[in-house]
Amino acid sequence: MRLIPGCILRELSGRHMLMVYPEDGSEAYALEVNGSFAFLVKTAKALGDFSAEDLGSALETEYGLSPAEASEETDKALAIWKEEGLLK
Amino acid sequence: MEGRRPSEIKVFLFLRTALGTGRGEAAPSWENTDWQEVAKIAREQTVSALVFAGLSSLPCPPDIPEDVSTSLMLDSGRTEHKSSLIAAQASSLIEKMRSSGLSPILMKGPAVAAYYPEPAFRAGGDIDIYFREEEFSEALKFLKDSGFNPEPGPDGSYVCKASPASLDIHPRYFDLRPSPLLPSPGSPEAEILMLSSHILKHAMGPGVGLRQICDMAMALRGLEGKYDKQGMASIFKAAGLTRWNRLLCDYIRERLGVDAGIYPAGNRRRLGRLDRIIFSGGNFGHFAKGRSKALSDNSLSRKTDTFLRLLGRLPFGLRYGGREYLSYLSTLAKGNFGAEPGTNSLR
Numbered sequence: 144m145r146l147i148p149g150c151i152l153r154e155l156s157g158r159h160m161l162m163v164y165p166e167d168g169s170e171a172y173a174l175e176v177n178g179s180f181a182f183l184v185k186t187a188k189a190l191g192d193f194s195a196e197d198l199g200s201a202l203e204t205e206y207g208l209s210p211a212e213a214s215e216e217t218d219k220a221l222a223i224w225k226e227e228g229l230l231k
Numbered sequence: 232m233e234g235r236r237p238s239e240i241k242v243f244l245f246l247r248t249a250l251g252t253g254r255g256e257a258a259p260s261w262e263n264t265d266w267q268e269v270a271k272i273a274r275e276q277t278v279s280a281l282v283f284a285g286l287s288s289l290p291c292p293p294d295i296p297e298d299v300s301t302s303l304m305l306d307s308g309r310t311e312h313k314s315s316l317i318a319a320q321a322s323s324l325i326e327k328m329r330s331s332g333l334s335p336i337l338m339k340g341p342a343v344a345a346y347y348p349e350p351a352f353r354a355g356g357d358i359d360i361y362f363r364e365e366e367f368s369e370a371l372k373f374l375k376d377s378g379f380n381p382e383p384g385p386d387g388s389y390v391c392k393a394s395p396a397s398l399d400i401h402p403r404y405f406d407l408r409p410s411p412l413l414p415s416p417g418s419p420e421a422e423i424l425m426l427s428s429h430i431l432k433h434a435m436g437p438g439v440g441l442r443q444i445c446d447m448a449m450a451l452r453g454l455e456g457k458y459d460k461q462g463m464a465s466i467f468k469a470a471g472l473t474r475w476n477r478l479l480c481d482y483i484r485e486r487l488g489v490d491a492g493i494y495p496a497g498n499r500r501r502l503g504r505l506d507r508i509i510f511s512g513g514n515f516g517h518f519a520k521g522r523s524k525a526l527s528d529n530s531l532s533r534k535t536d537t538f539l540r541l542l543g544r545l546p547f548g549l550r551y552g553g554r555e556y557l558s559y560l561s562t563l564a565k566g567n568f569g570a571e572p573g574t575n576s577l578r
Binding site for chain 1: 283286287292293294295297300301303304305307308309311312
């Protein structure tokens with residue numbers, strides 16, 4: 144699932160949200176990225192085949208993280224998603 | 232801004248900021264702001280993306296409750312995504328039509344979005360395309376050959392289901408009684424008159440929202456210098472719509488900060504008449520009491536509801552629409568209850 148063309152970032156009141164509109168027409172996702180780059184899935188529906196690698200790639204392109212930063216944050220995301228039972 | 236709720240006043244501030252028509256006014260006090268109501272108004276008026284844009288552009292943005300900022304960010308993201316897709320869809324279709332020798336004129340939606348500072352923040356709906364009478368049949372044939380299935384509407388137009396936006400194909404450019412005095416479709420004067428009469432048509436019926444008012448404001452600003460102001464006033468007069476357009480121009484000047492310069496400023500107290508229509512029903516009156524249920528009911532129920540709401544606008548319609556209002560009443564009754572094709576309707 145390609146993410147990059149359908150990514151929209153928003154910032155308001157110090158909060159950042161990444162919205163993903165997959166090109167294949169599958170369900171859109173929204174992820175909040177807080178100031179410390181720890182990802183909390185606030186409004187994402189079932190993750191399906193949305194992967195941490197996809198997220199890391201989007202964060203590099205849309206949020207300007209370096210590959211190392213993106214990789215670190217996707218590891219954090221994986222840990223949080225496991226904890227919240229969101230990984231399938 | 233007399234008589235308006237604080238939330239409504241703030242929505243207008245955010246819209247002016249987003250549209251670039253702010254008056255350099257001092258930031259209001261954010262204390263006691265009902266942010267839930269601000270978000271609700273933005274949603275009902277289909278201007279969430281613009282409100283988001285205005286809020287985020289403020290020099291000192293206020294603290295906003297998390298659920299409201301989430302809602303505004305999500306709404307604006309959805310709007311930007313969908314509007315971009317619709318713009319691409321419209322552009323592609325128009326190009327194909329022109330390559331086939333047709334002369335389509337894109338109306339409203341994607342056409343007027345081009346006047347916005349950020350076109351993608353203008354919420355999109357359908358794609359409206361006008362064709363001259365002499366090539367209308369050819370246009371329908373093109374659509375069928377292209378795989379669309381044009382279905383006739385009660386007002387002579389045709390609707391093609393498509394994605395992301397449906398196509399509305401129109402044989403009439405103006406929501407007005409035909410007249411040789413109307414300007415040629417495609418000219419700046421015609422576009423202004425078309426947008427104005429579209430707003431009036433809906434204001435006299437189920438309702439109209441801020442999105443259409445913003446469209447008019449942006450068109451007036453975008454077409455500045457491309458039309459003659461006195462000539463425009465004469466066109467409005469020829470159409471019997473001077474009083475309406477004085478009200479509309481005053482409203483846009485006072486609420487959205489765009490002075491078209493067609494008329495001198497009038498009595499601000501009249502603006503409440505349009506405020507009441509806008510804020511009682513939202514976008515095309517969809518949020519008026521009972522309207523949602525009527526729209527989801529059977530066809531007769533929907534048409535009856537529309538007709539009754541039109542009757543309810545009698546004072547406003549007669550004052551600002553005059554003969555157009557009476558014409559709408561008459562043709563709506565004939566077209567929807569008399570089952571005659573090609574007559575006017577308020578869907």
